[in-house]
Amino acid sequence: MAPKYKLTYFNVTGRAEPIRYLFAYAGQEYEDHRIGHEAWPQFKSETPFGKLPILEIDGKRVSQSVAIARYLAKQFGLLGKNDWEALQADSLIDALGDYEACGMRLFKEENPEKIAAIKKRASVLP
Known part of the structure; x- marks a missing residue:
């Protein structure tokens, strides 16, 4: 069974956009949860490291955009052949x-x- 992905970021492109590109390229469904800047102060304390984006994989949360992108690239077979x-x-x-x-x-x-x-x-x- 494929993992369930939920990406949370502000309602802008920014650091989450490469992650969205990876999902699109791989044809992988995910929930694209976008929050407004006005909601950030309340949401921040719930985030790892107090930062966005956050990727939830089957309910487990991780942050740091480059780490997320590398993980997804590996999951989707996009890291190279060697x-x-x-x-x-x-x-x-x-x-x-x-x-x-x-x-x-x-x-x-x-x-x-x-x-x-x-x-x-x-x-x-x-």
Whole structure:
């Protein structure tokens, strides 16, 4: 019997979107539970590490988007045919995380000089 999946995240794309893509690509049904930002303060204390997204697998909860994505990729047979392909996939995932971190800093920063410095650092990413 296939596991029952429930993904909880805010009503935006963000960190849950790669997980949603994995479900879609694999053709796996799941519950896409989206919460509004106004509900977050009450919901936060119920989360592992106080963060979203959360994936429930048959009622068991786990958080951390990259760990969830890697787990699902493995479950869906998408990690590669051998260790080398799995390493390449992990490398790509981690590189995307680097870009995301730069993007988040840019999104939150208001100081033009700091924005320029972040962009300069980001330009050296592969």
